[in-house]
Amino acid sequence: MYSPTGAVLIFLLTLFGSGWSYLEHDSWITIQLHHSLATASAEFSYRGNITIPSLNSGLSNVAQVPLTPGELELMKELANKNEFYRLKATVVYSNGSKQKFLTSNKACRLLQAHLNDVLWISLDPSGFVTSVTASQDAAPGIVECSPENTRHLDDVDFNTDVLIRHAELAPVPDTASFIQKVEREREARERGEVRDNRGFLAKYWMYIVPVVLLVFISGATNQEAGK
Template identity: 35%
Template sequence: MIKFIAVFGLLVSCSETQDIRPVFALFHSFELEGSEPIWMARAKVTVDALTHNPSNRTASKAMISIESNQLTPEERRKVDNLALSGKRYQLKAVDTSTGHHVIAYTYHADPLQQTLKLSLDPSGFLEGVTFLPAGREQVIVDIMQLAPQPETATYIQRMDHERREREKTQGQDNRNFFAKYWMYIVPLVIFLLISGAGNPEGQ
């Protein structure tokens, strides 16, 4: 029987208290038909009562239920033969609310013993699937955390201050005399040099 644990971060993107109940269908493949994997149902994962209250910027602990399909002895033998033949075990997770799916694969000798991590965005939609080394739990569900958003008023004030500073410095030329008027000085010097070289008698 597959065991599940949920790991949650902070959720800060919602404007109201939300009840999210994502459901994910898991399929796996350990043989091909031509070059295409043959997908077979492995389990259905339901995250129950995932509630977030943005007023305290925390996420409550969710209950997770699982409906798992047991492998037949023949299917188990095929999984065991994958490592011996150097082939990969593939798993597809489907977000049933959107139809979006993510495929992960592993060459582990016993992929059914690896920990599987389902990564969700702060709204509970599927973002990624990762195989992890075998651990105490078989599956973890990880809610991605949004980075803190900048305060709009502070940002606008800073931009306004920078604009005023730029306006103060506009029109002020702090270059030295030569840097300002080199385009007039250089032609004059060249003219004097040419004139002196062409009239040696006057020296």
């Protein structure tokens, strides 16, 4: 039988451990992407959908619609004004719950990258999304966008790489086994079943050493007195 304290600690450890079971059982999520192509506009249009069938594997299926000629012109206007391109990501879990995230980058950088971007998805230890961030690599040698250097940028197809970052856990001590061991030792002591199997010297060295020292000191004193 465990003491009440030990039982409570073991229960809490079990409950705590159950919080990490999301990735152990694995699951899937989908991410709906909508973007805003107008300055300070609250309207977002559909960009595409990302399906991640396994959070553990991190593999993803990306389906995105190309920009229309009108949307490309709006993107160029944002770039020429040095405005931000805003992307809204709606995460849908297997149980139907949803989370929304908003990320933004300079429209100029996205055009310079020919609509190639990276979507970083960060997961907490329980497998839930904590952030969705988009990033691009700017073309070398170009700092700002202007009508002159955006006129030839006519890419309309998004090419997105999806990368998943898992939170790393620190090593967890085996506290449950330690508590069980302490409980067994305590119960054995109460029943008088604890036996000391150590040798004679290991048991009584704290008594033997002072006696030996006393004899040694006494012998040395007697030798000095004889001289």
